[in-house]
Amino acid sequence: ITWIIPNCQKNDMEPIIMEIEPGGRSMLEDPHSGEEFGYVLSGSITVHLGSSKYKAKKGDSFYYSPDTVHYLENRGKVPARILWVVTPPTF
Numbered sequence: 001i002t003w004i005i006p007n008c009q010k011n012d013m014e015p016i017i018m019e020i021e022p023g024g025r026s027m028l029e030d031p032h033s034g035e036e037f038g039y040v041l042s043g044s045i046t047v048h049l050g051s052s053k054y055k056a057k058k059g060d061s062f063y064y065s066p067d068t069v070h071y072l073e074n075r076g077k078v079p080a081r082i083l084w085v086v087t088p089p090t091f
Helices: none
Strands: 014-020 035-042 044-049 052-057 061-064 070-073 080-087
Touching (some): 014 070, 035 044, 035 052, 044 061, 044 080, 052 061, 070 080
Antiparallel strands (some): 014 080, 035 061, 035 080, 044 052
């Protein structure tokens, strides 16, 4: 994780760049209030929202309310880089 805005945890939104290696995934998050937005800068990911899965590749974006268990996974062969913005800050 790379924080784009230093000390942004005190703000309403927290923008980060996340890199996920092939076969890797983000931390499993329990349901919480807020909203999450992501834009795939390179590679591809699978967005897991409860029992649903959505694929996103370079140039795709995603947006959801995190009201179910959720995480990102890289099932590809190259690292994936994602611009990810969450509110309230959780990273």
